[in-house]
Amino acid sequence: xxxxxxxxxxxxxxxxxxxxxxxxxxxxxxxxxxxxxxxxxxxxxxxxxxxxxxxxxxxxxxxxxxxxxxxxxxxxxxxxxxxxxxxxxxxxxxxxxxxxxxxxxxxxxxxxxxxxxxxxxxxxxxxxxxxxxxxxxxxxxxxxxxxxxxxxxxxxxxxxxxxxxxxxxxxxxxxxxxxxxxxxxxxxxxxxxxxxxxxxxxxxxxxxxxxxxxxxxxxxxxxxxxxxxxxxxxxxxxxxxxxxxxxxxxxxxxxxxxxxxxxxxxxxxxxxxxxxxxxxxxxxxxxxxxxxxxxxxxxxxxxxxxxxxxxxxxxxxxxxxxxxxxxxxxxxxx
Numbered sequence: 001x002x003x004x005x006x007x008x009x010x011x012x013x014x015x016x017x018x019x020x021x022x023x024x025x026x027x028x029x030x031x032x033x034x035x036x037x038x039x040x041x042x043x044x045x046x047x048x049x050x051x052x053x054x055x056x057x058x059x060x061x062x063x064x065x066x067x068x069x070x071x072x073x074x075x076x077x078x079x080x081x082x083x084x085x086x087x088x089x090x091x092x093x094x095x096x097x098x099x100x101x102x103x104x105x106x107x108x109x110x111x112x113x114x115x116x117x118x119x120x121x122x123x124x125x126x127x128x129x130x131x132x133x134x135x136x137x138x139x140x141x142x143x144x145x146x147x148x149x150x151x152x153x154x155x156x157x158x159x160x161x162x163x164x165x166x167x168x169x170x171x172x173x174x175x176x177x178x179x180x181x182x183x184x185x186x187x188x189x190x191x192x193x194x195x196x197x198x199x200x201x202x203x204x205x206x207x208x209x210x211x212x213x214x215x216x217x218x219x220x221x222x223x224x225x226x227x228x229x230x231x232x233x234x235x236x237x238x239x240x241x242x243x244x245x246x247x248x249x250x251x252x253x254x255x256x257x258x259x260x261x262x263x264x265x266x267x268x269x270x271x272x273x274x275x276x277x278x279x280x281x282x283x284x285x286x287x288x289x290x291x292x293x294x295x296x297x298x299x300x301x302x303x304x305x306x307x308x309x310x311x312x313x314x315x316x317x318x319x320x321x322x323x324x325x326x327x328x329x330x331x332x333x334x
Contacts, residue, residue, distance in 0.1 A: 043248065043282075043292040046156075047078060047300040047309070048119070049086035051101035059258055061303050065101040071108040074310065078114070078300065085115035085156045086300060087165050092120070092136030106144055110154035117156035118144065119165035122173050129172040134181050137164070141185055158190055158245070158293070165208060166193040179203040192247060195233055206245025209233045211254050211298045211307060213267065222268030225253070226278060234285035247294040248286075250279040252313050255306030267306075271316035275309075 054064030063070045078086065086109075088102050102118070109116050118140055126132045142148065145155050145162045156163045166175075175191070182189050192206040201207075213219070214229030230249070237246035253269035256262045267274065279295075286292035299307040 043286075043295040044085070045081075045083050045295050045297065046085045046087050046117070046247075047083050047297040048302070049088045049105075049116075049300045050302045051088055051090075051098050051105065052095075053301070055097045057260075059304055061301070066097075066104060068104060068108060071105050072112065074300070075109060075112050075114045077310070079112070083297065083300075085117055087117045087119050087156075087296065089167075090118045090120055090140075091123075092132075093139060094123070094136075102144070106151045106154050110151040114154065115156040116154055117163050117165060119167055121167045122169040122171070124170050126170065126172070129170055130174040130177050133173045133175075133178050137178070137182060137189075140164075141182075145185075145189070147186055157187075161187050161190045163190045163192065166191060166197070166204075168193060168197050171197075175200040176203045190245065192245060198241075201241060201244065204244070206247060206293075207233075207237065207241070208247035208294075208296055209249035211249065211251040211267070218265045218267075220266070222253070222255075222266040225267050225270065225274045226251070227281065230278060230281040231284075234282055238285055245293050246286075247296050248282040248292050249296045249298050250275060251298040251307050252309055253306055256304065258306070259304040269313075272313050275313050 050058075051065045052058045053061045054066055065071070075086075086105065088105060089098065090102055091098055093099060102116070106116050108114075120133065120136060120140075122129060123132055145152060145164075149155070175193075175197075179191065182191075190205040191203075192208055193200065193204050194210050195207050197204065197207065209230060211226065212229050213224040213226050214232065216224050216228065218224065234246070234248065237244065251267075252272075252275040254265060254267035256265050269275070282292050282295065297309060299305075299309070301308045301310045
């Protein structure tokens with residue numbers, strides 16, 4: 001199976017996923033048809049993936065990220081939706097449960113012709129952030145990315161180079177020094193940082209959008225779903241960083257009330273329209289003649305922050321109730 005799945009497959013898969021939805025089914029169908037229609041060159045659709053379920057530090061969602069049966073089912077569901085790869089939250093060896101989950105996921109992906117990529121989370125505290133990043137990435141190279149890695153065929157590449165996403169949690173890493181180090185790898189990796197790390201633009205290959213409301217901030221009613229932020233991101237990438245890789249984003253909403261780190265942030269799903277409209281924004285800036293390289297769905301399974309699409313995209317019925325479309329036989333939200 002080629003990396004770039006057709007957007008017709010994405011459309012067919014999502015329509016099957018939302019087959020039980022009500023009032024916005026037609027609108028969602030039309031949005032996907034218009035914005036993820038087949039286009040030469042892209043975008044490749046990715047989904048952010050959380051590998052920490054089953055770990056006592058996180059809520060119980062009914063499965064373990066170490067369960068190979070669950071991982072195989074998740075990959076098959078994603079493939080049916082036209083998703084080409086999972087971008088996996090990863091902390092290096094400092095969180096062994098997550099590292100083991102990524103190893104199992106990559107092995108399963110190799111068996112199913114699917115792709116995975118690492119999203120390296122910078123430590124919040126470290127005696128040496130830069131050394132920690134270099135050590136973690138060298139470990140990833142040996143175990144997941146490099147020529148001796150057992151399942152390297154499942155690692156996401158772009159133009160022959162492995163893609164590594166960066167989450168600048170502490171924002172103290174010297175990424176210039178990291179870049180100088182990883183250039184010694186057999187294939188110089190593509191480093192893509194979360195939007196906001198522009199001071200290292202000269203040594204990074206691109207930036208990815210992430211769910212956030214933008215300059216107006218979070219509103220109590222969740223009405224600010226991020227349109228202005230996405231427009232600003234795409235405009236910035238086109239005008240200021242045209243030589244960098246832009247990774248767009250779409251999300252179904254946000255609600256962190258289940259998270260132990262909750263800040264009571266909320267973004268209204270608006271009966272499915274938040275996903276529809278966040279998906280639509282990139283087309284204004286990236287026509288078929290100049291396609292967006294990647295689109296990141298935020299997220300596949302972050303139930304603690306209310307962005308998961310794994311079990312469906314919420315939709316309001318005329319009665320005013322809300323439910324989720326089933327995926328993989330499950331309809332219960334966690």
